[in-house]
Amino acid sequence: MRISPDRERILNKLQSEINYQFKDIELLNTSLTHSSYVNENKGKCDKSNERLEFLGDSVISLVVSEYLYKRFIEFPEGDLTKRRASVVCESSLAFAARKINLGDYLLLGKGEDATGGRDRDSILADAFEALTGAIFVDGGLKSAKDFLLGQFEREVIYALSKGNLFIDYKTELQEILQKRGISKIEYRVEKETGPDHNKKFYMNVLIEGKIIGSGMGRNKKEAEQMAAKQALLKIGETDG
Known part of the structure; x- marks a missing residue:
């Protein structure tokens, strides 16, 4: 599949975001190509990200397994297996x-795009695995490991103690404030922007009418999590 100059600019932005430059940019593009796009563009595009997803799944499992093995030397095999499963699950x-x-x-088919595919957990998780697989093919295991731990190390280290890469910042904030004698927390939408298929929500979290954190997300739940995370940063309970 020929990559247009506009598409290459978009891919370069992602490479800057993940701090990895592909030797073969077509690998990166393939890792982001959903099967629905291939089905709608036969003859123009014939490779989806499914094979890279298969490979990336194993790479992620290996990197997380090694990390757990070295960091939690007191854990038996059963505990390591459970913790790995929670970290590499779809939601994480x-x-x-x-x-x-x-x-x-x-790159999604029109139907998949129109029905919210860009923010669907299953599609995003598969794409993350495919991206990891592409980095592994392009730069080897060290590059894939550097990407996974370098990009998300603080979340991974913190989450491993909790057993899941998805950190429930709202619950963390609630528990911490309750210990300080504060029980009422309010989340309030500040504004919404964008068209219906690509909305962004801006959320504030308040205590007694005072804003202690703000966040943005593609839905209200995500925006609440980001607002709670900023609140935790402000009160010094997480280092982000």
Whole structure:
């Protein structure tokens, strides 16, 4: 599939975001090509990201397994297996994909795009696996490991103690404030922008009418999580 100059500019933006430059940019493009796009563009595009997704799944499992093995030396095999499963599950990988706005770079069929495919957990998780697989093919295991741990190390380290890469910042904030004698927390939408298929929500979290955190997301739940995360940063309970 020939990559247009406009598409190459978009891919370059992603490469800057993930701090990795592909030797073969076609690998990157393939990792972001959903099967629905291939089905609608037969003759023009014949490679989806499914094979890279298959490979990336194994690479992620290996990197996380090694990390767990070295960091939690006291854990038996059963505990390591459970913790790995929670870190590499669909919701965790989709969360990781959203951190780099991976949905914005996907090539999707018109129908898939129109029905919210860019923010669907299954598609984002698969694309994250495919991107990891592409980095592995292009630069080897070290590059893939550097991407996974370098891009998300603080989240991974913190989340491993919790057993999931998706950190529930709202619950964390609620528990911390309750310990400080504060029980009422309010989340309030500040504004909404964008068309219906690509909305952005801006959310504030308040205590007694005072804003302690703000965040943006593609839906209200995500915006609430980001607002809670900023609140935690302000009160010094997470280093982001």
